[in-house]
Amino acid sequence: MAKKTAKTYHHGDLREALIRAGRTILEKEGVGALTLRACARKAGVSHAAPQHHFAGINDLLADIAATGFEDFVRSLDKAAAHAPSPVERLKAMGHGYVAFARERPAVYQLMFGVAAPLASERLQAAKMAAWKQLANLVSEAAGPDDKEAKAMQVWSAVHGFSMLAISQRLPPMVNIPQALKRVVDGLVPAIGSQP
Amino acid sequence: MAKKTAKTYHHGDLREALIRAGRTILEKEGVGALTLRACARKAGVSHAAPQHHFAGINDLLADIAATGFEDFVRSLDKAAAHAPSPVERLKAMGHGYVAFARERPAVYQLMFGVAAPLASERLQAAKMAAWKQLANLVSEAAGPDDKEAKAMQVWSAVHGFSMLAISQRLPPMVNIPQALKRVVDGLVPAIGSQP
DNA sequence: TGTACATCAGTGAACGCGCGTTCACTGATGTAC
DNA sequence: TGTACATCAGTGAACGCGCGTTCACTGATGTAC
Numbered sequence: 001m002a003k004k005t006a007k008t009y010h011h012g013d014l015r016e017a018l019i020r021a022g023r024t025i026l027e028k029e030g031v032g033a034l035t036l037r038a039c040a041r042k043a044g045v046s047h048a049a050p051q052h053h054f055a056g057i058n059d060l061l062a063d064i065a066a067t068g069f070e071d072f073v074r075s076l077d078k079a080a081a082h083a084p085s086p087v088e089r090l091k092a093m094g095h096g097y098v099a100f101a102r103e104r105p106a107v108y109q110l111m112f113g114v115a116a117p118l119a120s121e122r123l124q125a126a127k128m129a130a131w132k133q134l135a136n137l138v139s140e141a142a143g144p145d146d147k148e149a150k151a152m153q154v155w156s157a158v159h160g161f162s163m164l165a166i167s168q169r170l171p172p173m174v175n176i177p178q179a180l181k182r183v184v185d186g187l188v189p190a191i192g193s194q195p
Numbered sequence: 196m197a198k199k200t201a202k203t204y205h206h207g208d209l210r211e212a213l214i215r216a217g218r219t220i221l222e223k224e225g226v227g228a229l230t231l232r233a234c235a236r237k238a239g240v241s242h243a244a245p246q247h248h249f250a251g252i253n254d255l256l257a258d259i260a261a262t263g264f265e266d267f268v269r270s271l272d273k274a275a276a277h278a279p280s281p282v283e284r285l286k287a288m289g290h291g292y293v294a295f296a297r298e299r300p301a302v303y304q305l306m307f308g309v310a311a312p313l314a315s316e317r318l319q320a321a322k323m324a325a326w327k328q329l330a331n332l333v334s335e336a337a338g339p340d341d342k343e344a345k346a347m348q349v350w351s352a353v354h355g356f357s358m359l360a361i362s363q364r365l366p367p368m369v370n371i372p373q374a375l376k377r378v379v380d381g382l383v384p385a386i387g388s389q390p
Numbered sequence: 391t392g393t394a395c396a397t398c399a400g401t402g403a404a405c406g407c408g409c410g411t412t413c414a415c416t417g418a419t420g421t422a423c
Numbered sequence: 424t425g426t427a428c429a430t431c432a433g434t435g436a437a438c439g440c441g442c443g444t445t446c447a448c449t450g451a452t453g454t455a456c
Contacts, residue, residue, distance in 0.1 A: 010399055010451055032310075036443065046401050048444080053399090057443065105309070114304050114362045115227075131366045148366075152356065152374035153381050160355025161347065167309045171326045171343075179347035186348050186385035191377075205418055205432055231410065241434050243411080248432090252410065 015053040017043045022064040026106045031113070034106075036060060061110065062120035068107040069126030073133055075100050086141035087188055093137060094158050094184040101162035108162065142191045150191045157183055157190070210248040212238045217259040221301045226308070229301075231255060256305065257315035263302040264321030268328055270295050281336035282383055288332060289353050289379040296357035303361065307354065337386045345386045352378055352385070 011017060021042035026034050036057040040047040054060040079096025083089040101108040135151045142150050161183045164170055206212060216237035221229050231252040235242040249255040274291025278284040296303040330346045337345050356378045359365055 014399080035441080037441075045399095047442095048402075048446090049400055051444075109309050112358075112362065112364070113309065114300070114358065117363060127364070128366070146373070146377065148369050149374040149377040152359070152365075152369055153352070153378050156355035156359060156378050157348070157352045157385075158355070159359060160351035160353070160357075162355075163307075163309065163358055164347070164351060164354060167307065168312060169307070169322070170347075171323070174343050174347055178341070179344040182341065182344040182386075183348050183351050186387075189387070190352075190381035190385040192381075192384070209432080230408080232408075240432095242409095243413090243435075244433055246411075 011043075011045060011049075014043065014045060014049060018050055018053065018060060019063050019067055022060060023067060023107070026064065026110060027104060030106045031109050031115075034061065034064070034110070058116065058118055059120060061116070062118040062123045065110050065118055066120060066122040066126045068104070068111045069123070069130050071104075071107075072100055072111070073126070073130050076130075076133060080137070086137065090137055090141040090154070090187060091184050093134075094154070094187055095180070097158040098162050098165070098180055098184075102165055105166040108166065112159065112163075138191065141188070153191050154187050157187060206238075206240060206244075209238065209240060209244060213245055213248065213255060214258050214262055217255060218262060218302070221259065221305060222299060225301045226304050226310075229256065229259070229305070253311065253313055254315060256311070257313040257318045260305050260313055261315060261317040261321045263299070263306045264318070264325050266299075266302075267295055267306065268321070268325050271325075271328060275332070281332065285332055285336045285349070285382060286379050288329075289349070289382055290375070292353040293357050293360070293375055293379075297360055300361040303357065307358075333386065336383070348386050349382050352382060 018039045021039045022034060025038050025042055029038075036050055036054075037047040039060060040050050043049075050060065054063075076093050076096045079099070080089040080093045083092040131151075134155060135147055138151045138154055139147045161180060165176060165180075170176070213234045216234045217229060220233050220237055224233075231245055231249075232242040234255060235245055245255060249258075271288050271291045274294070275284040275288045278287040326346075329350060330342055333346045333349055334342045356375060360371060360375075365371070
């Protein structure tokens with residue numbers, strides 16, 4: 001992790017540097033600009049260099065998506081940290097969820113978009129951690145019966161709202177903050193919370 | 196509309212033929228395969244021919260998306276046609292919504308995906324018709340107050356579920372039909388239906 | 391502490407790909423007289 | 424009903440683009456002795 005300051009022929013930690021470069025591109029230029037060559041350029045190496053660290057573009061994208069999930073889980077944990085009850089925690093996480101998506105739309109899109117089925121060990125683990133986080137919270141707030149289906153209710157609502165908000169396709173009469181409040185407040189009655 | 200059977204130098208209705216070709220490509224090969232050249236190939240003309248009918252690829256894509264919305268509105272109308280009450284109509288439309296997305300994932304993706312902000316007159320009109328359909332139904336089922344925000348609640352839930360189901364990224368423990376039932380049944384308590 | 395040498399991690403040129411778009415052209419169609 | 428001619432809607436070749444990937448190479452690094 002000790003970052004070299006001197007310029008060396010060998011980079012030192014190109015693998016992680018490429019992932020970081022990808023995150024920067026993603027946030028500044030969007031998911032369409034996220035190519036292997038662009039990551040190499042941003043990291044300051046020739047475009048053939050990444051071949052020594054990733055088998056192909058999809059391996060790189062998968063690990064970039066994985067860092068997205070890692071941030072995501074941390075971000076939701078933080079959002080829910082100070083809520084006094086499971087139900088309040090669920091609502092806090094709902095707001096945190098949508099906030100993450102709206103603040104980092106391109107990362108969110110890479111994580112959850114329909115485009116390419118990415119896969120890497122790191123991504124698999126990070127995705128599963130995010131799902132566990134959600135399922136556990138729902139279970140606490142609404143009981144363990146039908147845990148997965150209830151999690152899907154919550155997930156569908158916040159994911160749907162996030163995608164619509166991100167897509168810039170909402171009709172102009174929609175008041176986003178007001179609608180968001182309703183969506184989050186509606187989570188609890190929808191899953192049938194238990195006291 | 197009279198389709199010519201003889202082969203002529205002039206196509207006769209290339210504009211609509213290109214849109215139809217696009218729909219076929221979309222459904223068979225996915226949104227990534229939907230290029231101007233592919234549409235021209237499928238329609239049996241040279242790849243320069245579309246220039247006489249669309250200013251560029253985005254104009255063609257926008258009109259293909261528009262036909263998607265037109266089908267979509269018809270499909271939901273049909274799904275809700277025989278429901279006995281507004282609340283039942285809402286649920287029927289919820290199921291119809293997700294069914295449309297799952298049956299035509301690529302078309303749905305073009306219509307609602309985040310990718311490109313498409314625009315054409317026909318698309319604008321078709322999108323607005325779909326929104327009106329939803330907002331009216333929600334208003335009937337749950338009263339006119341906060342109509343837009345309530346519509347966003349419903350839309351978020353069914354859109355989110357559709358996208359997740361389409362994306363092939365759901366964790367294996369999720370039972371899709373069971374989860375779908377919960378999502379749709381949860382719509383009414385979430386928006387706070389009024390009798 | 392030196393030195394020989396294997397291995398690692400870069401470079402830069404090249405390949406082939408499909409894309410959107412432009413261009414000069416030409417065959418087909420429609421209209422004025 | 425014929426004919427001249429303008430316009431429309433195609434063709435096919437070409438352009439430039441950025442992409443992912445491959446390749447022979449070379450400089451840097453680490454290790455055995």
